[in-house]
Amino acid sequence: MATADLPAVIAAFGHLLHQAGVPVTPERSARFTRAVLLADPATVKELSALGKATLLSHHDQEEVFDRVFGQVFRGLVDFAEFRGDSAPPTPVSTLPKDDAPKSDSSREGEGEGSPTGSEGLPGEGEAQPEDDEPSLLAAVSSEERLGAKNFAECTDDELALLQALVSQLPLLPPMRRARRQRRHAAGDRLDVRATLRASHKTSGDPVRRVHKRATQRARRVVLIADVSGSMEPYARVYLHLMRGAVQALGSEAFVFATRLTRLTRVLHHTNPDVAYRRAAAAAPDWSGGTRIGNALKAFIDEHGRRGIARGSVVVIVSDGWELGDPELVGRMMEQLSRLAFHIIWVNPRKAAAGYKPLVGGMAAALPHVDTFVSGHSLRALEDVLTAIRDAAVVGRRVHRVRPLPVAADVEPEAAPPASPTPGVDRFPTGRLVSGAVNGS
Numbered sequence: 001m002a003t004a005d006l007p008a009v010i011a012a013f014g015h016l017l018h019q020a021g022v023p024v025t026p027e028r029s030a031r032f033t034r035a036v037l038l039a040d041p042a043t044v045k046e047l048s049a050l051g052k053a054t055l056l057s058h059h060d061q062e063e064v065f066d067r068v069f070g071q072v073f074r075g076l077v078d079f080a081e082f083r084g085d086s087a088p089p090t091p092v093s094t095l096p097k098d099d100a101p102k103s104d105s106s107r108e109g110e111g112e113g114s115p116t117g118s119e120g121l122p123g124e125g126e127a128q129p130e131d132d133e134p135s136l137l138a139a140v141s142s143e144e145r146l147g148a149k150n151f152a153e154c155t156d157d158e159l160a161l162l163q164a165l166v167s168q169l170p171l172l173p174p175m176r177r178a179r180r181q182r183r184h185a186a187g188d189r190l191d192v193r194a195t196l197r198a199s200h201k202t203s204g205d206p207v208r209r210v211h212k213r214a215t216q217r218a219r220r221v222v223l224i225a226d227v228s229g230s231m232e233p234y235a236r237v238y239l240h241l242m243r244g245a246v247q248a249l250g251s252e253a254f255v256f257a258t259r260l261t262r263l264t265r266v267l268h269h270t271n272p273d274v275a276y277r278r279a280a281a282a283a284p285d286w287s288g289g290t291r292i293g294n295a296l297k298a299f300i301d302e303h304g305r306r307g308i309a310r311g312s313v314v315v316i317v318s319d320g321w322e323l324g325d326p327e328l329v330g331r332m333m334e335q336l337s338r339l340a341f342h343i344i345w346v347n348p349r350k351a352a353a354g355y356k357p358l359v360g361g362m363a364a365a366l367p368h369v370d371t372f373v374s375g376h377s378l379r380a381l382e383d384v385l386t387a388i389r390d391a392a393v394v395g396r397r398v399h400r401v402r403p404l405p406v407a408a409d410v411e412p413e414a415a416p417p418a419s420p421t422p423g424v425d426r427f428p429t430g431r432l433v434s435g436a437v438n439g440s
Contacts, residue, residue: 007033014055016068019147021168022061028054044073064168147379151348152233159236163272165378166240169385171248173218174313174342174392180215187211219313219341219392221251224299226318227283228257228290234348234376235286238317241381243267243275252308256295257285262303290321292361293328300335309339313391315384317346317375320362330364337368342391345369346384348376370394 007030014029032054041047048069056065146158146165154162183191194210202208223242227235235255245251246267253263261283269275280286303309314336322329337343345365349355351374357366366372371394375384 006036010036013051013068013072016072017055017065019165019168020064020068021170022055022064022068023057023170024055031055047073146377148377150351150376151237152376154233162237162378163240166237166381167244169241169244169382171244171385172389173221173249174389175216176219176311176341176392178215178217181212182215183210184213185211187213189213218249219311220308221245221249221388222254222308222312222314222340223251224254224256224260224295224314224316224318226257226290226292226316227255227286228321229287230290230319230321231317231348232287234317237381238346238375239276239279240272241384243272252303252312254295254299254303255279255283255286256292257283257288258291258294259285260295260298260302261285289323290318290361291324292318292320292322292365293324293326293332296329296332296336300332300339304336304339309336311341312339313342313344313388314340315344315346315388316365318361319347319349320357320359320365322359322361322364326360326364329361330367333365333368337370342370342394343368344371344373344384344387344391346373346375348374350374351376351380 010029010033011026014024014026014032017024032051035050035054036047039046039050041050048066051069052062052065056062146154146162149158151159151162181187181189181191183194189212191210191212194212195206195208198208198210199206223238223245225231225235225238225242239255242251242253242263246253246264251264253267255261255263263279263282266278266282267275269278300309333343347357347362350357350372357363371387371391373383373387374380
């Protein structure tokens with residue numbers, strides 16, 4: 001770590017904590033940097049204490065902090081380099097690596113000068129070759145690579161790691177204004193009844209005025225995922241997201257291939273393995289054909305009109321390939337747009353260079369979509385969560401996208417590359433849409 005820059009290291013560490021679910025801000029990272037420079041920590045334990053004091057806001061975040069801290073700072077930090085000391089410091093204790101058991105002498109080797117106390121560190125007074133110098137982010141390099149890697153290109157081991165990463169993503173529901181109002185000192189309306197009751201203590205003179213303001217409630221989120229053969233690699237990841245939304249937000253979860261299946265109760269199970277096994281058993285058409293129009297019609301007739309879709313934020317995950325009539329998709333999406341408050345369509349094929357939504361189902365549905373994102377990778381999945389959270393702020397788009405020519409016989413697009421095409425476009429009313437939408 002001889003050439004490491006302290007602000008850059010702490011900024012990268014704060015970014016990893018933020019990705020893991022800890023709300024670390026640049027201001028907190030700067031505070032952590034100043035604390036390290038002022039306190040001159042001599043051990044990794046002291047550095048961890050400084051990090052918890054400056055970066056965390058709740059004790060529940062300590063477990064995530066310890067896990068990320070252990071992955072990043074594996075006893076590889078030489079604080080003498082940051083302080084400018086000429087002599088190396090006394091060998092310090094290190095965090096355990098890969099859950100390997102440590103002897104008591106190795107954990108208490110600080111200040112004893114024993115070889116076990118500095119095991120795994122560069123030799124004292126010996127410069128480490130630049131090519132062999134470990135990086136602070138080497139332990140989490142695999143997670144960093146997975147951030148931009150397409151789900152369809154991930155191995156089974158990487159998909160298992162993605163399951164843990166997806167479970168750490170922050171799920172925030174869109175909010176709406178509730179009908180009820182509550183008393184509040186900074187309220188903008190006068191609570192006449194409460195003010196008159198309080199005036200009884202002052203001979204009818206309303207000396208103390210009571211105010212109230214409107215409250216907010218979480219808007220319902222409905223997730224509908226395509227689990228057909230073309231969407232199978234992405235469906236495995238989005239099933240983890242759907243379970244997290246059901247558990248945290250009370251969302252409704254549906255999957256479809258040739259027919260619609262409701263998985264809300266199944267995904268409520270506390271054991272994830274049992275929940276996923278029951279979900280696969282509940283959807284016998286998993287990895288089958290795609291009938292988007294029939295699935296949307298079943299959702300609207302059996303669930304949407306009965307209240308689930310009314311005023312909700314509906315998230316549809318599909319590549320838009322339709323075996324049936326694309327016109328049915330257009331009609332059902334038009335009906336759904338009248339029921340739902342906001343419609344988000346997630347199409348992993350959108351990240352491909354030169355993508356154009358020309359396939360029958362996608363071209364028919366796009367005019368009724370409020371937000372169109374790719375969601376093909378872990379970073380793109382964060383855009384999906386941001387779109388869900390900001391749906392209440394963005395609202396509905398009045399001017400729909402001009403429909404593109406429907407081409408049911410177009411060949412499937414190639415799988416999107418690992419790095420999506422950069423760029424952010426907006427619809428006429430300011431709707432945020434990742435990537436470019438031809439014909440908008």
